[in-house]
Amino acid sequence: xxxxxxxxxxxxxxxxxxxxxxxxxxxxxxxxxxxxxxxxxxxxxxxxxxxxxxxxxxxxxxxxxxxxxxxxxxxxxxxxxxxxxxxxxxxxxxxxxxxxxxxxxxxxxxxxxxxxxxxxxxxxxxxxxxxxxxxxxxxxxxxxxxxxxxxxxxxxxxxxxxxxxxxxxxxxxxxxxxxxxxxxxxxxxxxxxxxxxxxxxxxxxxxxxxxxxxxxxxxxxxxxxxxxxxxxxxx
Numbered sequence: 001x002x003x004x005x006x007x008x009x010x011x012x013x014x015x016x017x018x019x020x021x022x023x024x025x026x027x028x029x030x031x032x033x034x035x036x037x038x039x040x041x042x043x044x045x046x047x048x049x050x051x052x053x054x055x056x057x058x059x060x061x062x063x064x065x066x067x068x069x070x071x072x073x074x075x076x077x078x079x080x081x082x083x084x085x086x087x088x089x090x091x092x093x094x095x096x097x098x099x100x101x102x103x104x105x106x107x108x109x110x111x112x113x114x115x116x117x118x119x120x121x122x123x124x125x126x127x128x129x130x131x132x133x134x135x136x137x138x139x140x141x142x143x144x145x146x147x148x149x150x151x152x153x154x155x156x157x158x159x160x161x162x163x164x165x166x167x168x169x170x171x172x173x174x175x176x177x178x179x180x181x182x183x184x185x186x187x188x189x190x191x192x193x194x195x196x197x198x199x200x201x202x203x204x205x206x207x208x209x210x211x212x213x214x215x216x217x218x219x220x221x222x223x224x225x226x227x228x229x230x231x232x233x234x235x
Contacts, residue, residue, distance in 0.1 A: 001046045001118075002095050004103040006084050007034060008054020014212065022056025024106045025063060026216060029223040032063070033210055034106050036230060038071060043233040044114040046102060047071040050094045052078040052087035085184040089175065096172045105166035108209035109219070109230035112167060117201050121169045127192055128174055129199040131165035133207040162200070165207050206230065 007024040014023055024034035031039075038049060049071060053060055057077055064073055074094060078087040088103065095101040100122065112131060121129045141161055143152040164185065178188040192198035206229035210216055222228045 002048045002050055002098060002101045003038075003041050003046050004050045004052065004088065004091055004095065004101060005034065005037070005106045006087055006104070007051045007060055007106050008057070008078055008080065008082065008087060009105075009107075014210070014216070020056070020059075022059060023210065025056065025059055026210060028210075028216070028219040033109070033219070034060075035069075036109055037104060037106060038069070039233055040109065040230060041102065041104075041114070042071055046114075050074045050076060050091050052076055052091055054078055054080045054082060054087070083181075083183040085178055085182045085186075085188065086180075088184060089178060089180070092172075092175050095170075096175065098172060100169060100171055103168040103170060105209075107211065108166050108207060110165065110167065110203070110207040111205050111229040111232055112203055112207070114167075117167070117203075118169055120201060121199060124199055125197065126199040127171050127177070127195075127197040128189070129169045129201055131167035131207070132162040132200045132202045133165040134204065135161055135163050136208055162202060165203070166209070 005024070007022065009023060014026060025032040027033070028036055038047075041047065041049075047070070051060065051064075051073065053075055054077075057075075061075055064075065076091050076094070078090040082090070084105070100118070102118075110131070110133070117129075117131070140153050140155055142150060145151050174188065177191045178184065182188060189198055208215065208218070210219060
């Protein structure tokens with residue numbers, strides 16, 4: 001099964017680490033985050049990757065051209081300013097004709113049992129599925145009545161709040177609902193919702209994204225302690 005990785009974003013909140021290194025190449029220990037993600041997918045037998053390049057495309061081409069990872073890797077320049085939806089449309093020819101394909105934002109890691117997630121999707125009639133996870137940020141959702149009186153406030157992880165974790169499974173029919181110039185989650189997902197063809201897989205296990213230097217430090221500490229939950233290939 002092919003895995004589409006969106007690797008073209010600017011990663012502006014990680015500029016503190018480097019103003020030039022694209023987010024997928026920001027290292028966790030000795031390897032960039034995109035390597036960790038690809039290693040995760042390959043562990044489950046999915047090692048045919050299509051990388052959508054944009055910002056830092058030359059650095060990504062250099063990285064993947066320096067060594068043989070043992071995976072099939074296709075690099076596609078999808079433009080610096082393209083949205084995720086536009087990037088996906090740019091690589092449609094690489095996945096159309098397959099039963100299903102996987103996709104990922106390339107900035108989050110998880111110990112999600114991927115085979116179980118895929119089997120659940122395969123047995124459904126859905127066109128797309130997204131991983132839903134608990135937010136890791138330290139904000140507090142507030143419930144307010146019509147008069148402005150606070151009726152509840154609690155940490156995000158204790159509230160009934162789920163966010164898009166960026167691990168997707170799609171059938172190629174998605175492209176019938178993803179139009180030119182659109183982002184992935186906005187118009188296309190709402191079309192699938194109206195048809196009852198979008199699934200959500202709730203997962204309470206480990207998931208974390210690398211958005212800031214604080215996130216990078218947390219990933220580095222987990223990797224250094226050999227307690228990195230996403231390294232399922234070591235278990």
